[in-house]
Amino acid sequence: MTTSFLSMRPLRYAMLSLSVLAFAPSATAAPPSKSLKPRALVAKPTGRELAGDTLVERIVVKFHEGSRVRLRDQRLVALTSERDAAERSLLAGRNLGDARLEADVGAVASLLERAPRIGAIARLFDEPESSLEARKASGERQSGEQLADLNLYFEVPLMPGTTSERVADLVAALNALDGVEVAYAEPPPEPAMVNFGMDAAVRGLLAAADLPPTTPSYVNNQGYLNAAPNGVNAKYAWTVTGGQGQNVKVVDVEGGWRTTHEDMPTLFHMGGTQYADASWRHHGTAVLGEIVGASNAYGVTGIAHAAQAGYESIGAQSSASAISKAATAAGRGGIVLIELHSRGPADGTACTCNTSQCNYIAMEYWQANYDAIKTATANGVIVVEAAGNGSADLDASAYGGRFNRNTRDSEAIVVGGSTATTRSPMCWTNFGTRVDVHGWGERVYSMGYGNVFGSYGEDQFYTSSFSGTSSASPIVVGAAASAQGVALANGRRLTSAQMRSLLRDNGTPQAANARQIGPLPDLAKALPKVISGNY
Template sequence: MWRLSMPMSSLLSMRPLRYAMLSLSVLAFAPSAVAAPPAKSLKPRALAAKPTGRELAGDAYVERIVVKFHEGSRVRLRDQQLVALSSDRDAAERSLLAGRGLGDARLEADLGHVTSLLERAPRIGAMARLFDEAESTLEARKASGERQSGEQLADLNLYFEVPLMPGTTSERVADLVAALNGLDGVEVAYAEPPPEPAMVNFGMDAAVRSLLAAADLPPVTPLYESNQGYLNAAPGGIDAKYAWTVLGGQGQNVKVVDIEGGWRTTHEDMPDLFHMGGTQYTDQSWRDHGTAVLGEIVGARNAYGVTGIAHQAKAGYESIGAQSTASAITRAATAAGLGGIVLIELHARGPSDGTACSCNTSQCDYIAMEYWQANYDAIKTATANGVIVVEAAGNGSADLDAPAYGSAFNRNTRDSGAIFVGGSTATTRLPMCWTNFGTRVDVHGWGERVYSMGYGNVFGASYGEDQFYTSSFSGTSSASPIVVGAAASAQGVALANGRRLTSTQMRSLLRANGTPQPANTRQIGPLPDLAKVLPKVIAGDY
């Protein structure tokens, strides 16, 4: 699939500062007040590895500096100043801080150093909280997640950001990041690159491009369901058509929220959306991408266009146009609620793992979003609270087991609970040449030749964007919605049978009940098979 046509510097300049009011909403399963810590001790949260500041290539664009203070410090932003609310610390927080050897004097001094260092950044705005949701909401979610999971979760209120000037490179702020990480009171600081949709650049025909702005009265749209091979039975597809015959198998009562940059909400095959959060980008490449993603999952089942795998699910979106990916994750989790599904349709440029890119070289080294600590902590909090998270593994030809990533993708030491998705060919199920791979990649979907809504290369180019359809959506972007559709189908069946699957249960279920990938040194996992999955769900055998 084609790539964003605008240069990265233009894309960066589109990202406005965030001035939106903080949301006061909470997850349906979160308490209205912060509950007391659970009686039993929690599994400790592992500390994030402090970056050197030079993990990314020097010419990599970065859009913000993220700083997180140590657990227990109770650092908050008050009147645009960092303060440590020492009188508000509970016993557990005092213990955590003491365990780090951090006294109030040292912490106060470090807050001053952080403020001074960030003032030197090439920034375009003031320091702000990284997560938009209200402090009380994040505290409630942390408490409820810890009760349910038995694990200590991050205090997301300890994350702060400074937005950087468009065009800022990693090299320009590397020394600043290193200095921030040299402070005892800082748990982790890093420069974060801008996310992009995880689609592959195959170019757009010039004739099609010239027609994109055309609009006319719509003619009858063909029905493309027979072209959606991923709906078919194994080994080629996930057998969605079988799932539609099972009670709940069309995704009934399941909420799905897509995280990316834009959608064509008025498309003729788009169902009514239950949640429309964040600020969308105006760029059509983002809009076509989001439309194609939702088409695979919830495209309306009718006499025309495409049919979504879980077309009875309730769909929504959370846009990153005016907020960080991490903030979008928490907001999407709030909207999806207990048992709902959040899809992260993004990847970003990470460290080089040394793997050569033989194709899709413009996205070489692009990796999954949870590599960056705030995204990981947001995902971990979501899955601990019963939300299923599906994450595109990325299109960077990267071996996620490589030493370049430390333990970031080692499930034995750092498991967010998310389901990672790789991309395969449509016919052989072999890994696409650009897909990321490794033991962290759980399952795969079609990474090419996916029929869906958007783009207009098979229909609609002459009739207007509301009738755009494509035959060539690609990347881990096209693979991940296939897995989300399978997960929504399985969750719908579980709900119909009085059960509800967690993210880790869903991950195990899909991994254990699929069509294996052909023998290959690059692991991308099996293609889910709903004919195998759903009987296990009905029997409670997972």
Template structure:
């Protein structure tokens, strides 16, 4: 995600460096579900001191049954089930201790430099979140987080990580708290902020005819391997245009009325009223569902049905969960965001304004949202981020270790358009599964290639970039494969899709930075048809 000048708040967020532990089963009990991976509580000082943070997040331990009733936190002891009581017993927490801890957390949060009231981090109905947890556990055989145990407090603009570090530490000393952290805002994973003011001046002065040219021949990522993903081949296969599939893009804004877009099945959340966000989202969508017609661009999965979920008035974690609920099993979510993480010691020699920006699942709320979605059969594709970061570094405390903390998502790095060499700024590591083009992507939005009558509905670009441009390519291939699977009477899970795309692609150029292969649909789709994936 690399382009555009967004009028964004400075993004630097307090996060925690963590390594993973498994939740120990209750003594003498044979757990029915594989345990969740847990992270050590953060200290509050993982990030640079002046990192801007926008919310405090608190999650109580599983089994505590803490809920927001009115404006107050309440531990609903009488509503705890047997498994919840067992979880608390394993943590040596009784009703009195949980009640006292809830009161202590409430008092601590009153000290926060806040601009709003305490609220639930996940905005979905409590009963729906409970049902999704139960169904995901039944399908996956693994314990999932109770998303109703997450709460947030919005912080005053300009609040720094240092400014709330002691408060975060105090919250994490409370026994009934599983984790507490300060979180930075999420940004599009794109490069080259700062272009748009000049672009608007250029467009205002241009006299461009309204007839839109056809740009499919310039979309090199559609082409055969090794340069592209072989979308042209996929379109000859039954279902290969993404027929019968749906996806939701999670970010901040879109031009949903663009001339090259179909109807949307969902437009959720509150969008930012910002041209940069809209152009970014519009560019993402064009790669996936640009209409197959005589003008504009052609998306990889141009028969798929799009949806969007905006983060303007909710956390990315909440948006992911809402998107998953709208899609159901077999649907695809694209997380087109990244955020400031801890410094990993890797020198940033380019794109320095996003140094150490990392994938969203580093934060526990986003991780749990993604894990609950993939457990319920939703495919999740997530930008690795543009922070030049080695996600295997000790600074991240094992949060990107696939052996111990696997959300099930497909994490996407970025390469050059022609050589498959990792882009200078792409994040990399064992958790990065596949890659797409990180530069020179022709798609909708921005207007630098074509602006029609200077309406956003006719904007096209030749320069979309970042893990933001790479990730929609992977979503397109996933929707193509899912369309073929549906045509053959099956649906792929996120883990199955990840394996299919990772094992059937064109290898990245030799480089110490792992970003995985570029998927090749001509290799992958026969495996889908045969069921051998």
């Protein structure tokens, strides 16, 4: 199918291209709170990791753990009297006294006044402080690991057309402050679908009337439902108690959905502000079609069609904030799908196809997104994340070890894209040891777009060619929801790390290739182990 997100890109602050700021792991970290496994820090960026003409959307600043910096009356303040013993210990471990910290808080405010901004400083995570504090505490109790205080993240929205070069010195100045853990310029994300370009016929259908003829069934065209080696054995899973995803909540994080589509189930959560752009709307609709398309006599049927689905849109909030809200909605045992990617630094890997998205990578590369994901998985939420379509080797030194599971593991399941029939990596898929499993990256039948049965209005649009790690990741989510439904039916509940191991260890191997994208999940192998508890 031919849908262009470059030509039809929605605007948040303006038409912006994408990029990611690179940092490397830090050699030191603050001492852990009590007996918790310490949280690793990242090295502060120079501000010049990206090409100077990269457009950026916001500046993100995070203060050090224990500082208890908050926004009060539009001002940043350090709530010295409210720090507990653990927070005081964290600051002492970094030799950060009250006077130094207060001076740095003032310096941050002064520096951000100089930014080419279109709004005041605000909290990055758009949830009550008390809710974020409660999830941090519960996640630390369950995981035994120190988690980030998400209330320490702040943002300033930048003027349309702002480039990385324009704010590089400002970012460097922020990172020179002892009280700042990390600061970076952040671009907006895009859906992780391969860009090809929407043809005129499909564009014309967007204004067609919604007519009522009976829609054909496309289930036989959904090859990813079929038995291994080409499919995930969803049809087998439907015969197993819980295998249709019963009692599992799934929340999709991206930009838009057609909630009135004839094959769309009733959604339990509809959060955030949607983009009005049709390209986002078709994308989100196609994603949910693969997972929860209604089981009926027409259209498509989702892999986990009995699961409860919802969405959290990034239209008026950061991706990190949307991930956090989605995790709250999904709850313990639920699943969050991150259907986004953004451009990172050049890693030296040849990019021979899909060149408009070269070096686009998984969203956990950004520290705020990583911390939101880590908080979610620590609280029992399963997170599935598109690896991205940038032809990137995530093990490359350009990424500073941010995708090295041995030192920085969010516990999310990262998904690559394969051909529909050979399980070979698509030419554009990202790859590496951090990519856990794969799904079809081409020729996916689902709802949306309208290149199939597209003459009767958007509520009856279907596609035969959804693509990218955008189409691959929902296949993995469907398999995960099926497995979690079976686990719940047997008195169990899998964590994100357990689900990752289950799907990775019980799949159909990818075709022999130097680019690792992991196996294709096989529910016929996985579900018996879920039932027996041997996972």
